Amino acid sequence: xxxxxxxxxxxxxxxxxxxxxxxxxxxKDYALGLFAVPVFQxxxxxxxxPMELAKKVSEALNKKKxxxxxxxTPLSGYINFHVSxxxxxxxxxxxxxxxxxxxxNKTAVIEFxxxxxxxxxxxxxxxxxxLGDVVSNLLEEIGWKVVRMNYYGDSGSxxxxxxxxxxxxxxxxxxxxxxxxxxxxxxxxxxxxxxPSLAEKSRSILEKIESGxxxxxxELKLVREKSYEAFNRNYALLGIKFDEELxxxxxxxxxxxxxxxxLDKKIAKIEPGGETLAVLEPELPNLVILRSNGTTLYSTRxxxxxxxKYKKYAFDYSLIxxxxxxxxxxxxxxxxxxxxxxxxxxxxxxxxxxxxxxxEGKMSSREGRVVFLEDVLNQAVDLARQQIKEAxxxxxxxKISHHVGIGSVKFAILxxxxxxxxxxxxxxxxxxxxxxxxxxxxxxxRAKNILRKTKEEAVxxxxxxxxxxxxxxxxxxxxSIIEQCAENKxxxxxxxxxxxxxxxxxxxxxxxxxxxxxxxxxxxxxxALTKATIQVIEKGLKLLGINIPERM
RNA sequence: GGAGCCAUAGUAUAGCCUGGAUAGAAUACGAGCUUGCGGAGCUUGGGACCGGGGUUCGAAUCCCCGUGGCUCCGCCA
Numbered sequence: 001x002x003x004x005x006x007x008x009x010x011x012x013x014x015x016x017x018x019x020x021x022x023x024x025x026x027x028k029d030y031a032l033g034l035f036a037v038p039v040f041q042x043x044x045x046x047x048x049x050p051m052e053l054a055k056k057v058s059e060a061l062n063k064k065k066x067x068x069x070x071x072x073t074p075l076s077g078y079i080n081f082h083v084s085x086x087x088x089x090x091x092x093x094x095x096x097x098x099x100x101x102x103x104x105n106k107t108a109v110i111e112f113x114x115x116x117x118x119x120x121x122x123x124x125x126x127x128x129x130x131l132g133d134v135v136s137n138l139l140e141e142i143g144w145k146v147v148r149m150n151y152y153g154d155s156g157s158x159x160x161x162x163x164x165x166x167x168x169x170x171x172x173x174x175x176x177x178x179x180x181x182x183x184x185x186x187x188x189x190x191x192x193x194x195x196p197s198l199a200e201k202s203r204s205i206l207e208k209i210e211s212g213x214x215x216x217x218x219e220l221k222l223v224r225e226k227s228y229e230a231f232n233r234n235y236a237l238l239g240i241k242f243d244e245e246l247x248x249x250x251x252x253x254x255x256x257x258x259x260x261x262x263l264d265k266k267i268a269k270i271e272p273g274g275e276t277l278a279v280l281e282p283e284l285p286n287l288v289i290l291r292s293n294g295t296t297l298y299s300t301r302x303x304x305x306x307x308x309k310y311k312k313y314a315f316d317y318s319l320i321x322x323x324x325x326x327x328x329x330x331x332x333x334x335x336x337x338x339x340x341x342x343x344x345x346x347x348x349x350x351x352x353x354x355x356x357x358x359x360e361g362k363m364s365s366r367e368g369r370v371v372f373l374e375d376v377l378n379q380a381v382d383l384a385r386q387q388i389k390e391a392x393x394x395x396x397x398x399k400i401s402h403h404v405g406i407g408s409v410k411f412a413i414l415x416x417x418x419x420x421x422x423x424x425x426x427x428x429x430x431x432x433x434x435x436x437x438x439x440x441x442x443x444x445x446r447a448k449n450i451l452r453k454t455k456e457e458a459v460x461x462x463x464x465x466x467x468x469x470x471x472x473x474x475x476x477x478x479x480s481i482i483e484q485c486a487e488n489k490x491x492x493x494x495x496x497x498x499x500x501x502x503x504x505x506x507x508x509x510x511x512x513x514x515x516x517x518x519x520x521x522x523x524x525x526x527x528a529l530t531k532a533t534i535q536v537i538e539k540g541l542k543l544l545g546i547n548i549p550e551r552m
Numbered sequence: 553g554g555a556g557c558c559a560u561a562g563u564a565u566a567g568c569c570u571g572g573a574u575a576g577a578a579u580a581c582g583a584g585c586u587u588g589c590g591g592a593g594c595u596u597g598g599g600a601c602c603g604g605g606g607u608u609c610g611a612a613u614c615c616c617c618g619u620g621g622c623u624c625c626g627c628c629a
Contacts, residue, residue, distance in 0.1 A: 023570090023572095025572085027573090028567095028573095028575095028576065029573090029574090032573085036572095036573085038572055038573085040572065040609070040610075043609085044609065050609085075573075076572095076573055077572080077573075077609095077610095078572080078573065114629090116629065119629095153629060156628070156629055157628060157629080158628080158629075248629090271626080271627090273626095273627080274627090275626070275627045276627090277626060277627090278626095284625095285554095285555090285624095285625055285626075286626060287626070288626040288627045289626095289627090290627080291627045292627065293627090295627090297627065297628080297629085298628075298629050299627095299629095322629090323623090324556085324557065324622090324623065324624090325623060325624065325629090326624085326629080327556065327557080327623080327624075328555080328556075328623090328624050328625065329624080329629085331556095352556095352557085352623095354557080354558080354622085354623095355622075355623080357622085362622085362623090387592065388592095389592095390590090404592090415565085415566095416564090416565075417565085417566080419557065419558075420557095420558070420565090421557090421558075421621090421622060421623090423564090425564095428563090428564070428579095431579085432592055433578090433579080433592060433593095434577090434578045434579055434592095435564090435565080435577070435578045435579080436578090436592085438592060439592065439593090441592090442590090442592050442593080443592095443593090445590080445592095446589080446590060446593085447589090449589065449590065450589045451589095452589095453589065454589090488569090492565095492566080493566090496566065496576095496577080499577075499578085500576095500577075503577080506593060506594070507594070507595095509589080509593080509594085510585095510593070510594045510595085511594085513589065514589055515589045516589075530589095551590090552590095552592075
């Protein structure tokens with residue numbers, strides 16, 4: 001148990017018989033005392049004045065000795081708890097030990113990124129990609145076994161349209177990369193609008209894909225190769241790896257048996273038009289699970305994927321991350337799994353996050369209104385490089401600007417609450433001042449430089465100045481922030497926390513000379529605070545998938 | 553037509569789930585600090601809860617009604 005938790009427990013225990021069901025909160029202003037307990041409810045129940053009650057309880061508490069807090073003060077209906085030197089010492093020291101959470105023997109399958117073959121990997125994809133990676137890191141940190149899964153859209157109608165384009169648009173240049181694919185995609189959409197018979201052709205290509213026509217499969221192979229090359233370049237830039245990579249094409253056959261199961265269980269029906277419909281009304285709108293020509297849809301394949309995940313991993317928790325556009329759709333899928341009485345239905349979750357939009361509006365591949373993620377990442381690295389004033393070797397320069405550039409982009413996304421839309425702006429995403437990843441990296445680099453220059457031991461003695469106390473208070477909250485983020489699958493609170501820690505350390509750094517401290521004890525204490533800060537920033541940024549350069 | 557999400561300084565955001573003190577940072581703007589353990593920094597000033605009801609000792613937070621934006625609603629993914 002962490003010092004923070006022990007202290008909350010001690011506070012709760014000490015209030016037995018004085019305050020019913022006490023709610024321990026952490027004060028924003030540490031000067032009031034790190035912890036506080038409001039007594040309004042209690043005052044109301046016992047029909048006393050909250051100020052008087054707080055005073056009475058506080059006096060009772062102050063008569064006894066406590067381990068983690070030394071005194072309490074009543075203030076406008078709150079009892080404020082001033083933590084003891086022992087609290088600071090234990091909280092900071094515990095950060096030095098690389099604490100491994102006990103394995104909980106539970107498995108989570110996190111599905112994220114899911115780009116579509118044939119379509120650009122644009123800035124919109126970054127959210128699912130890094131959010132999924134960080135959620136995986138967080139779960140691992142608290143003891144889960146995590147399977148990072150990518151599920152490529154490799155056989156939907158967009159692929160069929162591209163193959164159609166290759167057959168119809170002979171005058172376009174040969175496809176060399178994914179940007180050429182986009183040109184084909186835009187062009188064929190125009191043609192289909194002009195000539196509706198092409199839509200029919202596209203559907204027949206889809207049938208051929210599913211039936212395994214060799215000529216079509218050969219064309220499909222080219223499309224896939226060019227797409228995967230691009231995806232892999234992006235993943236390499238982001239430093240993201242997957243444990244398992246699947247494509248929709250892996251589930252075409254399996255999904256047809258699920259359709260049969262739905263029909264057998266009378267959960268689905270065949271409509272007069274020939275399409276198969278899963279009946280979800282009245283809870284949710286019905287869902288088409290098979291086209292009238294017998295080919296599968298996203299929904300069909302997703303059902304098979306769910307079953308596959310459970311058969312292979314027997315997961316305790318499964319999460320799919322996509323944009324919020326698909327919220328209703330995944331509610332439908334999960335309801336259908338429930339109706340099929342799948343044992344894993346309750347553990348199957350979807351989380352939708354806000355869109356990344358351009359100033360011109362929502363991104364659209366078919367209209368060519370996209371910003372390629374790779375271009376953004378490379379620009380970010382270039383901009384970071386321009387910031388570096390000192391002379392480094394070419395190799396160092398590349399490494400530093402990569403860590404700073406990519407880190408800034410990641411941090412800019414992760415620090416925004418996932419449900420919010422983000423209007424994409426390169427300038428805002430790649431900023432190096434203020435609430436940015438670079439600020440945190442910089443703080444850590446400066447702190448590390450101090451440690452390099454001394455061999456003195458890092459030992460915490462008494463904290464006698466407000467900057468050190470503030471820093472220690474913030475440091476002590478690290479583990480509970482991690483747990484909070486892991487439980488809620490959030491990244492924003494960790495980003496916020498690391499920014500606050502960096503600000504607290506910067507203040508400490510500017511006011512407390514570490515290497516020129518007045519006494520040996522003070523120097524050791526300051527070194528301990530420095531060391532603890534480094535540990536926390538390194539661990540925190542690592543969880544966010546952000547590297548720290550040695551110098552910058 | 554129906555449903556979901558969102559709305560906080562000029563801009564971009566935290567707090568909302570689980571109601572508590574003076575709504576917290578950032579950026580931009582104003583004023584200061586610099587040969588340092590690295591200024592990508594520190595100190596400091598002014599500036600915000602979409603509107604209207606309700607619940608409560610107490611509402612940015614919960615409920616209702618509006619307004620504005622985004623998104624979704626059977627053969628796209």
